[in-house]
Amino acid sequence: MKILVPVKRVIDYNVKPRVKADGSGVDLANVKMSMNPFDEIAVEEAIRLKEAGKADEIVAVSIGPAKAQETLRTALAMGADRAILIETDDDVEPLGVAKILKAIAEEEKPGIVMLGKQAIDDDSNQTGQMLAALMGRPQGTFANTVEVDGDSVTVKREVDGGLETVKLTMPAIVTTDLRLNEPRYASLPNIMKAKKKPLDTKAPSDYGVDIAPRLKTTNVSEPPVRQAGDKVEDVDALVAKLKSLGVA
């Protein structure tokens, strides 16, 4: 069984994002970028399935600029077998990503497409669901545990108030939640081996899908700064203050 793992190059989770002065987006010039943490969890889960003998090949795919190669190399260093880069400098929205992934899935015929539930840059949380709809295949989103048995995959989903268990017939789409696993670090020997693993580069046009943006970002702004609280001397002052604010 083959697993397809899409990975996205995003602003590093340790970086404090800064909004561009003109409000057109987040300033990414000279900012550290790395693999979307939810995608790292997806790569890790795919590797664990392979180590458990449930999968035999892991293909990592990324859609983005030439630099997204680094993200794919990280996936290869962690344990993916080969990688495909769909190179584009355009902004590709979740629907566009899902269309390209559908085309790749038709070529590669994976048993599972394992995606992060969302990317930490735009927090869309849409690609996996859109892909499932476009492919007409079952989806197990927000995976907390994943078990493969024969031609089905059982996913425990993180839902409000607990876990929901769904059994999907493969091919299936799984999106990973935070608590599914703790991704490994790419070791130096594996980083070196990853250099020799195949990485194909293609263009969106190779798949003949329309990825023109449907959405327009009108403005991006910093979250409002939290106002400082007031300190009062005693209980009487507190009560008076609350009354003056009309909350008591």
Next chain:
Amino acid sequence: MSEIVSEGGMDADTFAQFTDQLKRYVRERLMPAEEQVLEDDAIPPDLLGEMRDMGLFGLTMPEEYGGSGMNVPQYIETIRVLSYALPAYRSITSINLGMVCSALKNAGTEEQKSEWLPRLAAGEIACFGLTEPGSGSDSAAMATTAKRDGGHYVLNGSKRYITNAPHAKLGLIMARTNPESMPKNAHVSAFLVDMETDGITVGKPDKKMGQRGSHIADIYFDDVRVPADALLGGEEGRGFATAMQSLDNGRLSIGAASCGYARRILDTALRYSGERKAFGETIGNFQLIQAMLADSQAELYAAECMLRDAAAKANKGKAIIEAASAKMFASEMCNRVADRCVQIHGGAGYLAEYEAERFYRDSRIYTIYEGTTQILQLVIAKNMLRDFASGAAA
């Protein structure tokens, strides 16, 4: 700062990818385990296993012997990054990566290299035995002997202050093969000794001022029979020269440890300056605190630049003056930064509850081992005078 030179080492992209992972590994795994290491006075075995898997014991071994083939600047940068965490993590890898690896690379026979380098790269721990109760760098007084007996050498004597001795599988041991002291230390030979050989006893680890989690101990040799092919390079009388060859790298490694740790110390001082309040404001607002922070930053930056430059020069050949200068300056700098960190912490800096106190004790060794500041002053001055006299100085 200038880029890390990749000439003769790993390609730059691979190296960058590794340092990225290592920085994360330091922050997310090694630093959270520090309390545990301090409490147990040992690195937890599973964490040590992880460090082996990460490839941290194989940085300097050539690729064909199971290592990663880093050049000097890459190795030194890696040590600097690693040294942001507790010193014990660097210490456990240091003899493998430094002294023993370069001795094997420079002087080992093909058989010795293929036997030991892959094992060292995989994380079997090595120690290096030169110092004795009655001798250090003055090898004329060396008392440990190795006497040829048919197909074997028989070792007798003792070694003192041997880093990693309690954990070592391989000992690179210096011993006298000639009772007469000879010019250029030709009476000293180096032996690759399996530390499980009969007749070897390792003493109890010494109690130290700091550097908890790393261990030094005495080693006693009592009629220890090693096969003749344990003689490094298969040639008597080359031991001391071999040891001296890798001094540059050893000094740079301590320079890197000093820079990495000083960065951690300064970050800690900065954090405290922004948190601690006195007279109604954070102490970072006070100019005398700011002066200590600024002096620390300027000196640390200078040391980092020196270290990188010296490593680039050592990559091309000998860099005795540069490596000694970088080690001397960086280790003294680290002690000044640690001292200021205590001072910025005020009373809290004297309490074991805060890290500042530990930083102060841990840093103290850096101006001592791999050449004290005073020995390095002599090395630098002697080489300058010699170069000047021979017209080599530019």
